Amino acid sequence: MSKAVTAALKEKFPDAVEDVYEGVGGDDCAFVRKEAVAEVCRFLRDDPAMAFNMAPYVTAVDYLGQTPRFEVVYNLVSTTLNHRVRLRVKVPEADLAVPTVTHLWRGADWFERYCFDMYGIRFTGHPDMRRLLMYDEFVGHPLRKDYPLKGRQPLTKEREFQDLYRGPGPAGRD
16 A cells, blocks of 8 residues: 555654554554544545545554553545555553544544443543443443453343334333
């Protein structure tokens, strides 16, 4: 893959882009300081030479025992120019907050909520930062490597839900 994307990032953001390399499968990769990730992403989306119009996957990684412990990974795609880039943002355990990119790509919304729910990483400025998969009373973050394998969770009452097609919860079913 061409090194034009990572070269442009290093030139435009010399203080924010810490390292670039070619990843597995030929994807260009860049380590970006977490304070600058939203600005870097805006450039990648808005610059006509970059045109990254999709963020098809945002996830986190737990490197238990390393410092910093966590990393948020953004996989970005330009469907018009047919190129990809992977941004990696190091997140220390003492400061689990990264700026949101939902204002740039609406599809990043649930990915950021997933990272919060599973790893405990908050995205500042996110419009709806709440659990996505686990229930509200769930204690901890299950994809962290120090989460207990046989951990017990508090019991909760069964909830009523509103069925959009049939009316009220189980009592109103046919």
